[in-house]
Amino acid sequence: MFRNRKYILHSESEDDINQLHFSNAQILGLITVFLVILGSFLLIGADYISKTLYDKRLKEFKANYNSVAGSVDAIQDRLRELDQQILEIEEKDKAVRSYAGMPEVDVDIRKLGVGGVDHRDSKILNNLAPAVSREISDLQIDIERLSRQVNFELASYETIYEKVKTDIDRIRHIPSIRPVSGGYLNSSFGYRQDPIDAVRRFHQGQDFSVPTGTPIFAPADGVVKRAYYIGGFGNHIKLDHSSGYSTTFAHLSKIFVRHGQKIKRGDIIGETGNTGRSTAPHLHYEVHYRGTPKNPADFFFTQASN
Numbered sequence: 611m612f613r614n615r616k617y618i619l620h621s622e623s624e625d626d627i628n629q630l631h632f633s634n635a636q637i638l639g640l641i642t643v644f645l646v647i648l649g650s651f652l653l654i655g656a657d658y659i660s661k662t663l664y665d666k667r668l669k670e671f672k673a674n675y676n677s678v679a680g681s682v683d684a685i686q687d688r689l690r691e692l693d694q695q696i697l698e699i700e701e702k703d704k705a706v707r708s709y710a711g712m713p714e715v716d717v718d719i720r721k722l723g724v725g726g727v728d729h730r731d732s733k734i735l736n737n738l739a740p741a742v743s744r745e746i747s748d749l750q751i752d753i754e755r756l757s758r759q760v761n762f763e764l765a766s767y768e769t770i771y772e773k774v775k776t777d778i779d780r781i782r783h784i785p786s787i788r789p790v791s792g793g794y795l796n797s798s799f800g801y802r803q804d805p806i807d808a809v810r811r812f813h814q815g816q817d818f819s820v821p822t823g824t825p826i827f828a829p830a831d832g833v834v835k836r837a838y839y840i841g842g843f844g845n846h847i848k849l850d851h852s853s854g855y856s857t858t859f860a861h862l863s864k865i866f867v868r869h870g871q872k873i874k875r876g877d878i879i880g881e882t883g884n885t886g887r888s889t890a891p892h893l894h895y896e897v898h899y900r901g902t903p904k905n906p907a908d909f910f911f912t913q914a915s916n
Contacts (some may be wrong), residue, residue, distance in 0.1 A: 689756065696759050703766050782875060783851040785909040789859060789895050790882065793820035796892060798907040806889065814903040815858070815896035820862050822891040824882040827875075829857055830881035831898075831907065834871045834879075843894070844886020847879055860894035861886050 696697035789916060796817040804811050832851035839845050850856050863883025873879060884891045897904045 611683055622666075630688070650680075675881050689753070692756050696756065696763070701764050703770075707738075737788075751885060754834060780853055781843045782831045783853050784855055785851065785897050785906075787875065788818075788829060788831050788836075788910050789829055789857075789892055790818050790820050790824050791827075793818045793824065794891075799903075799907065806887065815894050816906040818882075818893045818895065820882050820891065820893060821882070822883045824893070825878045826859055826862065826880045826893060828873045828877045828879050829876050830855065832873055833871065834869055835860070835865050835869075837869055839866050839885065842887035844888065845880070845883065849873065849879075852902040856898045858894075858896040861888045861892060 617798075660896045669914070689841060702886055796819045797813055798811060801810060802813045825835060826847075828849060830849075830851045832849040833848045834847065835856070836846065836848040843858075845862035845865055845866060846858060846860040847862065848856060848858045859880065861883055862880045862885060864881040865879070866881075867879045882893045888894075895906050897909055
């Protein structure tokens with residue numbers, strides 16, 4: 611009975627009456643056509659929307675990629691500059707080590723100090739585009755390498771600093787200035803005819819002809835070992851500078867230091883005079899290294915000053 615059912619669309623007007631008769635098959639056909647048309651519109655609309663969104667996302671991705679690629683290029687340029695600066699630092703490291711009397715860092719040791727782990731397989735990079743992932747991975751490796759190079763050079767400079775600091779402390783205790791300002795050199799280091807008894811003897815120091823009362827400067831850091839009157843030296847001072855060096859100052863008119871007192875290079879320790887076995891006002895100055903007299907003229911690197 612359902613199969614023979616009829617459907618009628620009825621419309622009336624003042625002038626006419628219209629009727630449309632539809633069978634079940636016709637109704638189903640119309641519904642099918644409608645659904646096909648609706649489905650087609652939906653598919654076309656979905657495809658259009660999907661394509662529009664895809665194009666938008668693609669543009670955003672390209673823009674982001676270009677931005678990241680530009681940043682990567684800028685970082686790579688900066689890393690190349692840092693590479694060059696590291697090379698310059700290594701050259702300066704060699705020079706400073708040479709000045710400090712230290713050996714150069716062995717090439718194999720330097721390479722060992724800047725080796726590292728390959729980060730190319732890092733899972734963090736898997737979600738990025740292959741090209742970007744590869745470039746960022748390379749950047750990670752370069753940054754790690756530069757970081758290790760910087761740390762290596764810092765350690766090298768720390769070693770140099772400690773060496774130089776030790777050397778500076780040692781140098782402070784080496785006689786290196788004239789003990790008096792002005793005057794002129796009289797009797798030099800070596801054999802001479804004694805001015806009092808005319809006997810040829812070895813003169814272990816240097817005589818400076820200066821007026822009585824001329825300030826005497828400590829030529830290096832040290833400790834006062836003697837500061838009193840004794841025989842031919844008259845008023846005299848002996849300083850122990852450690853590292854085997856000692857200095858002696860004779861024929862003084864005044865002594866300003868005492869036994870055991872610590873002094874610094876340039877400190878005034880007394881005044882010149884004419885005491886002891888002396889024929890005129892002057893300063894007799896001696897430098898000894900491990901008990902052996904040395905020519906004081908070899909230790910006049912700078913002028914004395916107070």
